[in-house]
Amino acid sequence: xxxxxxxxxxxxxxxxxxxxxxxxxxxxxxxxxxxxxxxxxxxxxxxxxxxxxxxxxxxxxxxxxxxxxxxxxxxxxxxxxxxxxxxxxxxxxxxxxxxxxxxxxxxxxxxxxxxxxxxxxxxxxxxxxxxxxxxxxxxxxxxxxxxxxxxxxxxxxxxxxxxxxxxxxxxxxxxxxxxxxxxxxxxxxxxxxxxxxxxxxxxxxxxxxxxxxxxxxxxxxxxxxxxxxxxxxxxxxxxxxxxxxxxxxxxxxxxxxxxxxxxxxxxxxxxxxxxxxxxxxxxxxxxxxxxxxxxxxxxxxxxxxxxxxxxxxxxxxxxxxxxxxxxxxxxxxxxxxxxxxxxxxxxxxxxxxxxxxxxxxxxxxxxxxxx
Ligand SMILES: *Cc1c(COP(=O)(O)O)cnc(C)c1O
Numbered sequence: 179x180x181x182x183x184x185x186x187x188x189x190x191x192x193x194x195x196x197x198x199x200x201x202x203x204x205x206x207x208x209x210x211x212x213x214x215x216x217x218x219x220x221x222x223x224x225x226x227x228x229x230x231x232x233x234x235x236x237x238x239x240x241x242x243x244x245x246x247x248x249x250x251x252x253x254x255x256x257x258x259x260x261x262x263x264x265x266x267x268x269x270x271x272x273x274x275x276x277x278x279x280x281x282x283x284x285x286x287x288x289x290x291x292x293x294x295x296x297x298x299x300x301x302x303x304x305x306x307x308x309x310x311x312x313x314x315x316x317x318x319x320x321x322x323x324x325x326x327x328x329x330x331x332x333x334x335x336x337x338x339x340x341x342x343x344x345x346x347x348x349x350x351x352x353x354x355x356x357x358x359x360x361x362x363x364x365x366x367x368x369x370x371x372x373x374x375x376x377x378x379x380x381x382x383x384x385x386x387x388x389x390x391x392x393x394x395x396x397x398x399x400x401x402x403x404x405x406x407x408x409x410x411x412x413x414x415x416x417x418x419x420x421x422x423x424x425x426x427x428x429x430x431x432x433x434x435x436x437x438x439x440x441x442x443x444x445x446x447x448x449x450x451x452x453x454x455x456x457x458x459x460x461x462x463x464x465x466x467x468x469x470x471x472x473x474x475x476x477x478x479x480x481x482x483x484x485x486x487x488x489x490x491x492x493x494x495x496x497x498x499x500x501x502x503x504x505x506x507x508x509x510x511x512x513x514x515x516x517x518x519x520x521x522x523x524x525x526x527x528x529x530x531x532x533x534x535x536x537x538x539x540x541x542x543x544x545x546x547x548x549x
Pocket of ligand 1: 215266267268269293338369400402403404409412413414
């Protein structure tokens with residue numbers, strides 16, 4: 179049965195190996211899962227106390243508009259509750275944006291290397307995606323991005339800040355300059371999946387504070403999957419320039435897209451943000467130790483504003499990744515053209531990061547002179 183040509187042309191999404199698959203296939207006693215940027219410190223213990231209560235309500239449909247959660251998010255984000263929409267992961271919101279706004283032939287600009295779905299969902303709708311490569315130093319290429327957004331009619335500008343997978347960030351003046359170059363009706367989508375990790379970086383802009391300076395439609399995406407450690411529950415949210423955008427997205431959204439347990443745990447997690455902040459601080463401190471250790475092993479990782487590190491290992495990263503699996507270490511080798519020698523490793527617990535460092539030294543023949 180042939181699919182739509184747009185679908186036939188799509189790659190199969192690479193979600194990586196599960197812990198169980200690696201344990202079985204490689205017979206590894208310890209698994210260090212550093213491929214999906216999860217938060218190893220886990221969700222708030224006080225939020226977890228809600229879990230039993232939530233399970234008792236599972237015979238009910240969830241609140242279709244996630245009203246309580248939207249109002250809690252409104253307080254924290256300083257956005258009106260009717261400018262907020264919840265998604266079954268922010269990934270789903272990326273898809274809804276594409277389904278609602280893109281027609282075949284429309285143009286989308288993003289960056290390369292990219293978060294896969296920033297390209298896959300637009301392509302599914304038949305849009306043309308122009309991906310602007312980051313610079314050799316691992317920065318957003320502002321002049322090239324400005325040129326790309328001006329080149330032809332542009333429906334959507336979409337990228338993550340900080341960037342997944344590179345970890346670099348765009349500051350406020352650059353973002354304003356770039357957005358000013360877009361046609362006035364271009365939808366600006368800033369994916370802030372790693373917002374909480376970048377907040378402590380000097381000059382990191384909260385896009386909801388700077389995008390309103392220009393009269394245009396925009397969406398900022400955030401998630402409970404990373405800093406709030408609820409990846410398995412699937413819940414993320416969009417903050418929008420106006421209620422019109424939310425109304426449009428709601429038309430293509432499944433009515434009960436976020437489940438009751440996810441809504442409840444997200445709400446409870448917002449009541450204990452101290453736990454989230456502590457785990458972010460621990461990860462950021464560990465990230466700096468990890469970076470120094472990599473530098474000692476002779477690597478030059480790009481400075482990261484998120485909970486992962488992007489690293490050029492100088493060999494086919496897919497082969498390195500396969501070898502690391504024998505040590506029980508899961509990371510993500512990059513497959514996009516021009517970045518095949520790069521891998522992305524999440525900042526996990528110190529013991530897992532050390533296992534990665536050790537395995538990398540063995541498998542790439544680089545010795546750590548601190549030992
Ligand atoms: C992890 C990630 C997401 C996915 O978040 P979910 O809320 O789990 O769907 C979205 N965008 C980027 C850039 C990410 O890295």
